[in-house]
Amino acid sequence: MSTEFHKLLFExxxxxxxxxxxxxxxxxxxxxPRRKLEAIHEPKAFLEVLQEKDMIGAGNLFFLKELLYRIHRIDLLTAHLGSSREEMERELQVLGRAQVSAYRQLLYGIAEDLTSEDVRSVKFLLQKQLPKTKLQENASMLQVFLEMEINGIIKEDNLTVLKDILQRFRADIKKKIDAYEEGKKENYSREEVRYPVSVSVYPEEQGAEGEAEKQHGKIYKMKNNPHGYCLILNNHIFRNPRYNREGTLQDGEAVKRVFKWLQFETVEYMDLEGKKIYETIKEYSKKDHRNMDCFVCFIFSHGEKDKIKGVDDECVNIDDLVSCFTGTNCPSLAGKPKVFIIQACQGSVRHPSVAVESDCSGPLEVDASPLTSIPDKADILIGMATVEDYLSYRSRRTGSVYIQSLCEKMELLCPQREDLAAILTEVNNEVAKRELEGSKQMPKITSTLLKKLIFEVPQ
Structure with missing residues (x-):
């Protein structure tokens, strides 16, 4: 780091x-991640963490400029970063330029608008939902918002409780939330693909809490640095511009952020033709993975039944991609976990939203065909954005519902040593709750993992 840059951050x-x-x-x-921020108690440490996360650097100061603009420190913006209020306002009007989400901007704006008496009223109305220790007199509104998030009372797509509270004494601010929610009703893009491979699911037996982790051999080894490759194939710009996938860049950035943090060698390839998708997967299957613990691959593109589309509209069979990493075709990863996450639709049908009753009048039955075990395809986990025949959704501004939820859950649950299958189940739950253009989305997990896959978080 240059001396001048270090001096700038210090000042x-x-x-x-x-x-x-x-x-x-x-x-x-x-x-x-919240846990990392909680450990920060002075500004220098905060700026150091932003550097670690590649959010700021000597040639990349926009996020810092935006933060100072948001907290109204225009003096620092002007004196140290050569910018101004007017310049930032112009910059932030550019679609996709803002890095602070509209949701965070909204909550911060509300906290600023509330008087001390308003804050006391909010705390009083939350007494049954939050511990008294979190509602003490010295707790700021931002701290209260954070506790509400931690307890699931508010989230980006559900501010009902906060609206109900504010409606009682600050209807003007409640209207700001209404406006935010209207703004979120944007067009979601759709992608079509069906995943064809039927793979057996081997759920690990659950014993007493924590017991499985103590048993030798029940957890995949994750001790190398890097743990393995995280390969991202991200198709954004297509030969036919009408098929461009706006929002997918945000997905790529989110995945890179999480897997760099988890000590993976993260590589992203953009805008590949169909043939190149297969060649790239094949190339990575031929690498020497003996000193690595795992392989992770994300694929973001359009597609059709059983296939992924390249930017040239040429298709590659998904089964051919996954099969590159069987024990036979990639012996250096035999017995090690291989993870494939595919953001795409599996059809063109909207998933209906249905009412849920607390009980049912008849017996529940499950029909299933027995699946043949394929040992050569053991140790593979596939996460799909949606079940067969249905749409998945991607926001042009914030990225796909599925990938963004996955990255958020990994940042939250990996430090708690949750295994990947459990994290993906949490993602299924969160995505399934959301209303998307009046429809639903139900992700899918297919697994032949034989052990728990727990990503070690660097200390």
Missing amino acids: ISEALVTDELAALKFLSLDHV
Whole structure:
């Protein structure tokens, strides 16, 4: 790092006070895990973490500029970063330029607008939902919002409780939430593909809590650094511009952020033709993985039945891609986990939203055909954005519902040593709850993993 850049960050950190640091941390929650932010108590440490996360650098100061603009430190913006209020307002009007989400901006704006008496009213109305220790007199509104998020009371797509509270004494602010929710009703793009491979599912037997982790051989080894490759095949710009996949860049950035943090060698390939998709997968299956623990592959594209489309509209069979990593075709990964996450539709049907009753009047039955075990395809997990025949959804502004949820859950649950299958189940639950253009989306997990896959978080 250059001396000038280090000096610049030092001068900015010296000018920030405690409340401003709290605001900066809150506005950065979409980019830095909450647990890491909780450990930060002074501005210098905060700026160091932003560097670690590649959010700022000597030639990349926009996120820092945006943060200072959001907390109204225009003096620092002008004196140290050569910018101004007017310049930032112009920049932030560019679609996709803002890195602080509209959701964070909304909550921060509400916190600023509430008076001390308003904050006391909010705390009083939350007494039955939050512990008293979190509602003490010195707790700021941002701290209360954070606790509401942690307890699932509010989230980006569900602000009902907060609206109900504010409606009682600040209807003007409640209208701001209404406007935010209207703005979120944007067009979601759709992608079509069907995943054809039927693979057996081997759920691991559950014993007493924590017992499985103590048993030798029940967890995949994750001790190397890097743990393995995280390969991202991300098709954004197609030969036919009408098929361009806006929002997929945000998915790629989210995956890179998470898997770099988890100590994977992360590589992204953009805009591949159909033939090149297969060649790239084949190339990575031929690499020497003996000193690695795992292989992870994300594929973001359009497709059709059983296939993924390249940007040239040429297709490649998904089974051919996965088969490159069987024990026979990739012996250096035999017995090690191979993970494929595919963001795409599996059809063109909307998944209906149905009412859920607390009980049912008749017996429940499950019909299933027995699946043949294929040992050569053991140790493979496939996460699909949706079940067969249905649509998945991608926001042009924030990325796909499925991938963004997965990345958020991994940042939250990997430090708690949750295995990947459990994390994907949490993702299924969260995505299934969302209303998307009046429809639903139900992701799918297919697995022949023989052990728990727990990603080790660097200390």
